[in-house]
Amino acid sequence: MIAILLQIAFAVLVLGGLFVLYTNMMNGLRQANLLPSLSFLAQPAGFAISESVIPYDPGDNYWRAFQVGVLNTVRLAFAGIIVATLLGILLGICRLSTNWLLRNAAVGYIETIRNIPLLLQLFSGFFLARPFRVCRKVSASLT
Numbered sequence: 001m002i003a004i005l006l007q008i009a010f011a012v013l014v015l016g017g018l019f020v021l022y023t024n025m026m027n028g029l030r031q032a033n034l035l036p037s038l039s040f041l042a043q044p045a046g047f048a049i050s051e052s053v054i055p056y057d058p059g060d061n062y063w064r065a066f067q068v069g070v071l072n073t074v075r076l077a078f079a080g081i082i083v084a085t086l087l088g089i090l091l092g093i094c095r096l097s098t099n100w101l102l103r104n105a106a107v108g109y110i111e112t113i114r115n116i117p118l119l120l121q122l123f124s125g126f127f128l129a130r131p132f133r134v135c136r137k138v139s140a141s142l143t
Contacts, residue, residue: 041066 029035041063048058053071056064064141113121 042061044059045062045065049056049068051069056068091106094102097103
């Protein structure tokens with residue numbers, strides 16, 4: 001019974017602390033005349049987005065830019081799932097292979113990638129893809 005009462009008291013303290021933090025934040029924002037709202041979504045974004053599933057212009061509002069960002073994220077996630085599934089199946093088959101070279105190449109790749117932090121892999125991919133983006137811009141300017 002005491003354990004339940006202590007849990008209830010702890011929950012009340014946590015909720016009370018969150019309430020104090022929220023009211024303090026709102027008072028500070030009110031004093032700075034920065035009340036939180038979503039009215040900025042109707043303002044023009046003023047920045048370009050390089051790739052878009054739906055038409056987008058820098059003069060469009062923030063809400064449209066948000067929609068473009070969500071759709072680009074969904075498109076990239078879907079492509080990543082497909083590529084990761086195919087690569088996983090291929091590496092799994094290679095790892096189970098009786099061919100010494102295929103099996104050891106798959107084990108080496110898997111163990112190397114598994115031990116490199118994801119953020120480092122993302123940065124490496126970004127910087128390794130940079131020369132290809134430059135080539136694409138040059139070839140587009142030549143046509």
